[in-house]
Amino acid sequence: MAGxxxxxxxxxxxxxxxxxxxxxxxxxxxxxxxxLIPVLMMLVYSFxxxxxxxxxxxxxxxxxxxxxxxxxxxxxxEPPSIEWTYITIFWRSIWQAGAATxxxxxxxxxxxxxxxxxxxxxxxxxxxxxxxPYWVNLLIRTVSMKFVLRDQGPLNDFLLWTGLIDSPLxxxxxxxxxxxxxxxxxxxxxxLPIYASVERYNFALSEAASDLYAGKWVTxxxxxxxxxxxxxxxxxxxxFVPSLGSFLAPDLLGGAKNxxxxxxxxxxxxxxxxxxxxxxxxxxxxxxMVLIILIVFARQQARAEKGGA
Amino acid sequence: MxxxxxxxxxxxxxxxxxxxxxxxxxxxxxxxxxxxxxxELLEKFxxxxxIEVVMDTFDSNEALLASLKAGAIGTYDVAVPxxxxxxxxxxxxxxxxIADGELANKGNIQEEWADPSFDPGRQHxxxxxxxxxxxxxxRDVYQGDINTTDILFNPPAELSGKINMxxxxxxxxxxxSLHMGIPQCSTDREQLKALNAMLQExxxxxxxxxxxxxxxVLVSGDAAVGQIYDGFGAKARQEGANVEYAFPKEGYxxxxxxxxxxxxxxxxxxxxxxxDFLLEPENIAAVTNYxxxxxxxxxxxxxxxxxxxxxxxxxxPAEAGKGAFIEVCDEETQKVYDQIWTNLxx
Amino acid sequence: xxxRFDIKHVPGFLPVTILCLVVLYxxxxxxxxxxxxxxxxxxxxxxxxxxxxxDVFTGPExxxxxxxxxxxxxxxxxxxxxxxxxxxxxxxxMVRGGRFRLRTVSFGLISMPLMVPEIVTAVATLIFFNSIGxxxxxxxxxxxxxxxxxxxxxxPIAARMQGIEDSYEQAALDLYATxxxxxxxxxxxxxxxxxxxxxxxAFIISLDDFIITNFVKGAGIETLPTAIFGxxxxxxxxNIMAISTMLLALSILMVTISYFVSKSDKKT
Numbered sequence: 001m002a003g004x005x006x007x008x009x010x011x012x013x014x015x016x017x018x019x020x021x022x023x024x025x026x027x028x029x030x031x032x033x034x035x036l037i038p039v040l041m042m043l044v045y046s047f048x049x050x051x052x053x054x055x056x057x058x059x060x061x062x063x064x065x066x067x068x069x070x071x072x073x074x075x076x077x078e079p080p081s082i083e084w085t086y087i088t089i090f091w092r093s094i095w096q097a098g099a100a101t102x103x104x105x106x107x108x109x110x111x112x113x114x115x116x117x118x119x120x121x122x123x124x125x126x127x128x129x130x131x132x133p134y135w136v137n138l139l140i141r142t143v144s145m146k147f148v149l150r151d152q153g154p155l156n157d158f159l160l161w162t163g164l165i166d167s168p169l170x171x172x173x174x175x176x177x178x179x180x181x182x183x184x185x186x187x188x189x190x191x192l193p194i195y196a197s198v199e200r201y202n203f204a205l206s207e208a209a210s211d212l213y214a215g216k217w218v219t220x221x222x223x224x225x226x227x228x229x230x231x232x233x234x235x236x237x238x239x240f241v242p243s244l245g246s247f248l249a250p251d252l253l254g255g256a257k258n259x260x261x262x263x264x265x266x267x268x269x270x271x272x273x274x275x276x277x278x279x280x281x282x283x284x285x286x287x288x289m290v291l292i293i294l295i296v297f298a299r300q301q302a303r304a305e306k307g308g309a
Numbered sequence: 310m311x312x313x314x315x316x317x318x319x320x321x322x323x324x325x326x327x328x329x330x331x332x333x334x335x336x337x338x339x340x341x342x343x344x345x346x347x348x349e350l351l352e353k354f355x356x357x358x359x360i361e362v363v364m365d366t367f368d369s370n371e372a373l374l375a376s377l378k379a380g381a382i383g384t385y386d387v388a389v390p391x392x393x394x395x396x397x398x399x400x401x402x403x404x405x406x407i408a409d410g411e412l413a414n415k416g417n418i419q420e421e422w423a424d425p426s427f428d429p430g431r432q433h434x435x436x437x438x439x440x441x442x443x444x445x446x447x448r449d450v451y452q453g454d455i456n457t458t459d460i461l462f463n464p465p466a467e468l469s470g471k472i473n474m475x476x477x478x479x480x481x482x483x484x485x486s487l488h489m490g491i492p493q494c495s496t497d498r499e500q501l502k503a504l505n506a507m508l509q510e511x512x513x514x515x516x517x518x519x520x521x522x523x524x525x526v527l528v529s530g531d532a533a534v535g536q537i538y539d540g541f542g543a544k545a546r547q548e549g550a551n552v553e554y555a556f557p558k559e560g561y562x563x564x565x566x567x568x569x570x571x572x573x574x575x576x577x578x579x580x581x582x583x584x585d586f587l588l589e590p591e592n593i594a595a596v597t598n599y600x601x602x603x604x605x606x607x608x609x610x611x612x613x614x615x616x617x618x619x620x621x622x623x624x625x626p627a628e629a630g631k632g633a634f635i636e637v638c639d640e641e642t643q644k645v646y647d648q649i650w651t652n653l654x655x
Numbered sequence: 656x657x658x659r660f661d662i663k664h665v666p667g668f669l670p671v672t673i674l675c676l677v678v679l680y681x682x683x684x685x686x687x688x689x690x691x692x693x694x695x696x697x698x699x700x701x702x703x704x705x706x707x708x709x710d711v712f713t714g715p716e717x718x719x720x721x722x723x724x725x726x727x728x729x730x731x732x733x734x735x736x737x738x739x740x741x742x743x744x745x746x747x748x749m750v751r752g753g754r755f756r757l758r759t760v761s762f763g764l765i766s767m768p769l770m771v772p773e774i775v776t777a778v779a780t781l782i783f784f785n786s787i788g789x790x791x792x793x794x795x796x797x798x799x800x801x802x803x804x805x806x807x808x809x810x811p812i813a814a815r816m817q818g819i820e821d822s823y824e825q826a827a828l829d830l831y832a833t834x835x836x837x838x839x840x841x842x843x844x845x846x847x848x849x850x851x852x853x854x855x856x857a858f859i860i861s862l863d864d865f866i867i868t869n870f871v872k873g874a875g876i877e878t879l880p881t882a883i884f885g886x887x888x889x890x891x892x893x894n895i896m897a898i899s900t901m902l903l904a905l906s907i908l909m910v911t912i913s914y915f916v917s918k919s920d921k922k923t
């Protein structure tokens with residue numbers, strides 16, 4: 001117990017074990033009806049035959065998965081080879097979402113930490129300050145962001161004025177703009193969970209550790225890091241996972257010259273062609289990919305806890 | 310709190326009865342593009358007929374289709390799909406047939422729009438507005454001849470890397486087909502391969518695919534060339550950008566939005582009254598003045614904003630190429646075009 | 656003492672925080688400035704005017720946007736409240752309920768709304784609602800929002816709870832408090848920052864949602880995002896900027912009020 005209190009992290013217990021199923025019941029009911037059943041329907045759809053221009057025909061088919069993994073040429077009559085198109089799109093999205101997550105963490109962590117170390121009275125003010133911009137619609141925020149980043153926009157004007165650069169930085173319609181778009185879409189989702197986990201942190205402990213001549217980095221690593229870990233993990237999940245399927249902000253800023261997973265899937269349901277089984281299959285592949293990562297992760301955490309206890 | 314009760318009541322009703330709420334009388338449910346109809350006109354309709362207009366909006370022809378396919382059909386009376394979507398929806402059996410004599414004002418439809426290829430004999434639809442999709446060029450950046458599709462697909466050096474395309478498969482590929490002089494639903498393998506290669510090559514000159522801010526990128530100067538609808542283009546010009554709308558000699562895309570009678574319309578009679586209302590020259594002219602496109606109804610001239618008749622975006626020069634509707638391909642052909650689009654954006 | 660390291664004041668964190676705020680607010684400054692533009696365009700500046708603010712209240716779309724704003728806010732408040740409550744209960748079970756078989760499954764279920772692309776949830780939910788004959792409208796939007804807000808509320812709440820040692824609750828239990836009392840009097844008050852964070856995230860997620868709302872909303876009902884996305888199809892006009900600026904002003908006003916209320920609370 002002492003160790004747990006000192007680290008302040010992972011204080012999982014079984015205080016409410018008798019009530020746990022009741023406590024979970026409302027979330028199960030809501031999520032089973034409104035998420036699980038629709039997702040299972042999509043799973044079924046991914047194994048059905050596509051109906052031209054949207055919809056499905058109730059006949060079993062593996063075409064959707066075949067299309068995802070095998071390339072049969074422009075006319076569909078060449079011998080199958082591995083299809084790199086969709087793997088490339090997935091890889092691009094993962095890479096962009098990962099970069100955006102790191103960017104959010106680099107900016108978001110110090111911010112959250114700074115807020116958590118303010119006097120208690122002003123902390124809620126700071127938290128609100130982070131979320132206020134999100135009252136403005138994403139589309140409007142993104143269009144304005146684009147305006148700021150333009151070649152002749154305020155950012156370039158400012159940088160030219162300071163003499164840091166000689167010619168305007170070209171940011172809009174680049175990969176970096178996509179990452180900025182994702183970063184800007186989800187920043188509070190990084191800051192708030194980290195803030196929530198650091199806020200309670202007993203800073204006296206690290207001061208004590210510091211008094212005992214523990215080095216700066218030792219203090220950080222052994223005492224602070226375990227305390228903020230749950231918040232960092234939650235924040236990374238909340239930024240990374242939605243970024244994977246997001247397309248509006250990255251498309252507007254990045255120029256939409258290449259599909260992201262989100263726009264690829266959107267196109268299957270709302271595009272010219274309307275290939276619902278393929279859209280469903282791509283979603284299921286995305287879903288299982290993320291699910292596997294999260295579950296492996298949760299398992300590892302559980303094991304670490306068991307080891308620590 | 311009121312809404313919470315509403316919510317509980319609605320939830321209880323849906324779960325207990327599993328039934329649709331009864332449609333009240335005196336309504337017409339319209340599925341429309343947003344901001345495509347002036348509010349005063351809706352009020353006028355309600356005043357004249359006592360029928361209340363319930364409006365829902367969609368953001369693309371394909372979104373309209375997806376929503377109806379997912380089961381929303383039977384809840385709307387009329388919708389306003391574009392030309393090729395009328396044909397698709399008719400093919401899907403989503404449209405009701407308007408019998409002879411059911412529309413009093415059917416004779417008001419201009420002759421050239423009375424028997425369009427996408428709805429022969431106007432069995433399901435009436436014209437709403439029509440216009441063209443071409444592109445605009447910033448005249449400060451480029452002073453040469455712009456009336457050629459080379460501007461988009463094989464641009465001069467000044468324009469390379471400054472081109473915004475619409476993020477829409479139909480519009481991009483139709484324009485590309487016109488550029489190459491091949492049919493829109495080609496089954497010729499060599500033509501299709503060439504189209505695929507041409508688009509790959511052209512993409513290197515494009516800065517972005519963007520429909521939502523197609524007008525803004527032109528006005529701000531972020532793009533020197535932008536694919537755009539004519540009415541939108543007129544607005545971009547009026548906002549002060551030195552841009553000119555092109556009518557390429559190779560041809561350009563023409564579109565027409567139409568009011569269709571949906572199958573299983575809960576208020577069919579009111580829907581017909583609504584359609585009749587929109588065939589009155591004065592009423593449809595109000596839409597034209599608002600949206601800056603053109604109507605397909607006779608006798609609107611006296612009600613139109615005089616500026617419209619000289620608007621360069623709606624008055625192609627004599628040497629302009631032909632306007633072409635986006636065509637509807639069959640399943641096998643469409644599959645290849647989808648593949649070409651995916652190749653372009655992968 | 657020269658080696659002493661003050662962990663509360665890490666050098667460099669203040670500038671990063673300022674950078675963070677600049678990044679967050681710079682685009683909004685643009686929104687505010689261009690809401691005062693006397694032009695029809697958002698990109699050309701033609702002098703200062705309040706005409707677009709007048710337009711918001713008296714223009715042809717005034718009624719529509721007013722209704723849309725009302726719908727958006729009531730839905731966001733109810734959805735955030737319900738999903739935060741559900742998430743708090745779920746987090747208690749997950750963090751304070753010991754190890755049990757359904758925990759991993761529950762975690763997967765709770766994070767599922769995050770993992771499925773919105774368009775898929777949108778189409779699937781629409782098909783589902785239609786197949787059970789559920790009439791689309793205000794209630795269908797609300798239900799869908801409650802569901803996908805849950806993970807956004809859950810993550811900060813659970814992260815927070817993992818950081819609270821259970822010694823406080825144990826002490827209360829040792830003093831013959833019931834578990835319910837330990838939960839409501841000890842754990843919940845300590846959870847406040849996590850719950851506020853979760854609530855705010857759920858609120859902004861609901862307020863900003865377009866794709867799902869657009870599919871499940873049904874005829875005759877708009878929320879702010881669907882109204883804004885729709886109107887943008889005809890070009891972005893400064894009236895949207897004016898609406899956004901007023902929303903900002905409203906949120907700042909509410910924050911200021913809550914700040915002063917909490918301040919006066921503490922004095923008494």
